[in-house]
Amino acid sequence: MSADLPPLRRFEIPQLVTVEKNPAGLDVLLIRTPEAQADIFLHGAHVTHFQPQGAAPVLFMSGASYFAPGKPIRGGIPVIFPWFGGLEGLPEAPAHGFARTQTWELRGVSRLEKDVEVCLALHSSPESQALWPHEFELHARILVGPQLRWELEVCNSSNSAWSFEEALHTYFAVHDVRQVCVKGLAETDYFDKTDGFSRKRQGADPIRIASETDRIFGDTVSTCEVEDPASERALTVSKSGSKTTVVWNPWIAKAKAMPDFGDDEWPGMLCVETANVGDNRVTLQPGERHLMSCTLSVVSLPETAG
Numbered sequence: 001m002s003a004d005l006p007p008l009r010r011f012e013i014p015q016l017v018t019v020e021k022n023p024a025g026l027d028v029l030l031i032r033t034p035e036a037q038a039d040i041f042l043h044g045a046h047v048t049h050f051q052p053q054g055a056a057p058v059l060f061m062s063g064a065s066y067f068a069p070g071k072p073i074r075g076g077i078p079v080i081f082p083w084f085g086g087l088e089g090l091p092e093a094p095a096h097g098f099a100r101t102q103t104w105e106l107r108g109v110s111r112l113e114k115d116v117e118v119c120l121a122l123h124s125s126p127e128s129q130a131l132w133p134h135e136f137e138l139h140a141r142i143l144v145g146p147q148l149r150w151e152l153e154v155c156n157s158s159n160s161a162w163s164f165e166e167a168l169h170t171y172f173a174v175h176d177v178r179q180v181c182v183k184g185l186a187e188t189d190y191f192d193k194t195d196g197f198s199r200k201r202q203g204a205d206p207i208r209i210a211s212e213t214d215r216i217f218g219d220t221v222s223t224c225e226v227e228d229p230a231s232e233r234a235l236t237v238s239k240s241g242s243k244t245t246v247v248w249n250p251w252i253a254k255a256k257a258m259p260d261f262g263d264d265e266w267p268g269m270l271c272v273e274t275a276n277v278g279d280n281r282v283t284l285q286p287g288e289r290h291l292m293s294c295t296l297s298v299v300s301l302p303e304t305a306g
């Protein structure tokens with residue numbers, strides 16, 4: 001789907017950014033600065049690792065993840081476009097769209113004051129149009145520094161309007177999901193995928209995880225916070241251009257059912273996803289663009305107390 005990649009080494013920044021091939025032959029940028037570390041695969045524009053200086057890794061990565069053409073990486077921040085979940089009317093379509101399994105084109109790597117900026121792009125192709133018959137351009141801008149900021153711009157490069165769903169499907173690393181809570185979604189309606197997508201309402205209390213949890217919260221622009229007392233930190237995700245937040249943990253049975261996820265890995269992760277899904281899907285007129293972003297931060301828990 002992408003043109004031949006230019007020689008990637010020209011994007012390297014001495015002492016800060018190198019471009020390697022992982023054992024499966026996928027190209028990956030290794031960012032190592034005084035402020036933070038991150039790994040970004042061109043496969044799916046996938047951030048698989050983010051660790052601010054002085055903090056533990058922020059993102060969960062499954063030890064059983066595939067790293068292969070056409071297969072999604074399990075963990076980090078999968079990029080979901082142009083549909084979330086299954087594609088209505090095409091049961092054989094890949095779950096969560098095709099953006100996460102295509103090779104994105106590396107457009108630029110720059111050193112800013114405290115960040116490294118990485119820009120990537122993905123354009124429609126005959127393969128994508130066989131699944132989703134629209135012309136589009138995706139532009140990713142990822143800032144790696146004390147925080148991680150992910151900007152996804154969707155452009156309608158066709159001459160007719162179309163609608164899409166999207167998500168930055170962030171897998172947070174937690175000490176034990178049974179001991180964390182999620183703040184920011186109080187008094188918010190959600191669809192409960194574990195209960196036939198029935199519509200429910202989160203009460204005043206933070207979300208706690210005590211079983212398989214798969215909730216699609218609509219019409220919310222809130223910043224969310226994953227409080228992880230055992231790690232003495234909170235992970236926050238603030239967002240723009242997004243009206244949906246998804247909270248997911250597979251728990252025991254679903255973990256066992258995923259071949260690219262270890263049976264005993266579910267306590268160590270929690271997804272809090274920045275999205276536009278269902279009634280929050282976005283419609284673009286010809287030539288229109290839409291920007292969604294999320295910013296991930298680590299805060300030591302005493303600072304968030306009260």
Ligand code: TA6
Nearest residue numbers: 072085095096193214246248273
């Ligand atoms: O975002 C939650 C969810 O839709 C879950 O229902 C589960 O399917 C998860 O995404 C992972 O999906 P994947 O296609 O990556 O296995």
